[in-house]
Amino acid sequence: xxxxxxxxxxxxxxxxxxxxxxxxxxxxxxxxxxxxxxxxxxxxxxxxxxxxxxxxxxxxxxxxxxxxxxxxxxxxxxxxxxxxxxxxxxxxxxxxxxxxxxxxxxxxxxxxxxxxxxx
Numbered sequence: 284x285x286x287x288x289x290x291x292x293x294x295x296x297x298x299x300x301x302x303x304x305x306x307x308x309x310x311x312x313x314x315x316x317x318x319x320x321x322x323x324x325x326x327x328x329x330x331x332x333x334x335x336x337x338x339x340x341x342x343x344x345x346x347x348x349x350x351x352x353x354x355x356x357x358x359x360x361x362x363x364x365x366x367x368x369x370x371x372x373x374x375x376x377x378x379x380x381x382x383x384x385x386x387x388x389x390x391x392x393x394x395x396x397x398x399x400x401x402x
Contacts, residue, residue, distance in 0.1 A: 346372030
């Protein structure tokens, strides 16, 4: 399994992360979250690696703000997975998922140097 970068094709920050990986990082796969929605098992693995569901979502982002107020308080794993599958834009992106189970949320050059190394 190669490292994968999950994000939105139209996201400027995802574009910066893609360019960094193309220049410095290992070979990777890019997955557009709108075109290929992650399954429930993947979402649970991401939540476990990130330290919980709250760490995965961007409550300050536009996608979260557009949610109906009643949807902003998922009660458990089934509600979280359904919410994120329906609205993948609520995830912090880009989301880097490495073959050893580590996860990176968001992008900065320094963060990616630590996560991937710099070759």
